[in-house]
Amino acid sequence: MLILGLMTQDVALKKSKPALLAEDEPGPVELIVGDASLVITGDHAGNLVPRALGNLGIPAGELGRHIGWDIGAAAVARLLAAELNATAVLARYSRLIIDPNRPLGDPDCFPAVSDGTPIPANAALSAEDIAARADAFYWPYHRAVDHQIARLRAAGKPPVVLCMHSFTPALSAREQARPWHIGVMFSYDDQLGRALIKGLQAEPGLVVGENEPYSGFIHGYAQKLHGLAQVLPHAQIEVRQDLIGDDAGQAKWAKILARVLAPEIE
16 A cells, blocks of 8 residues: 555554563654655664663663764654655664664674673573563564565565664774764665765765775675665665754755755655
């Protein structure tokens, strides 16, 4: 069924929520549905932690840092979806619980330490703990992305998959300055990535990183799962967090990305 316009909704219905989520807590996924052949994903969009996990044993302020989520990425994704009438699938809960942009077998999927901060709740996870977190947060997110891809395919609009992320100007543990305003990550299929780099480089004054600040060959599990494996054009965008930390920066970058993306989804 063709869904007109945009709408926001919880993917998980209250009656089907796993035990880690109480009935009065938000579902794991925020969904914005549009008609364009573009699915924007937000692997690290939110920094919520359910009461059942007790703030993971860390001070609440730590969740507001980049270790808890990708600062500004969700706001840019929402604005970009509105600009292009696109679909956005955003993970609401913190990457520190379980990271949707890592395979389950990767220790960084449940980091015991993140940028120098110990995460006590992740120190000794059992197989049952991991399965419960995956059932509550990881699989609902990835299923929601696949469902939207399938919906658009069925409508004759196989989508571009754009993974929206943000990165710190410097990792505090290493104090390395990062000069890029934006980076584009890709791996074995570079067609969309290179088109986005070309478009971004045409924007005045931008320093654009190719597979910076991370390599898409090493990282970017979600774009491979939903883009590469499904033979869809895909790339991961990384915007520097100091540029999208407020409303004005978020609106500016949504406009830039809309201009660059529009030719790729026509």
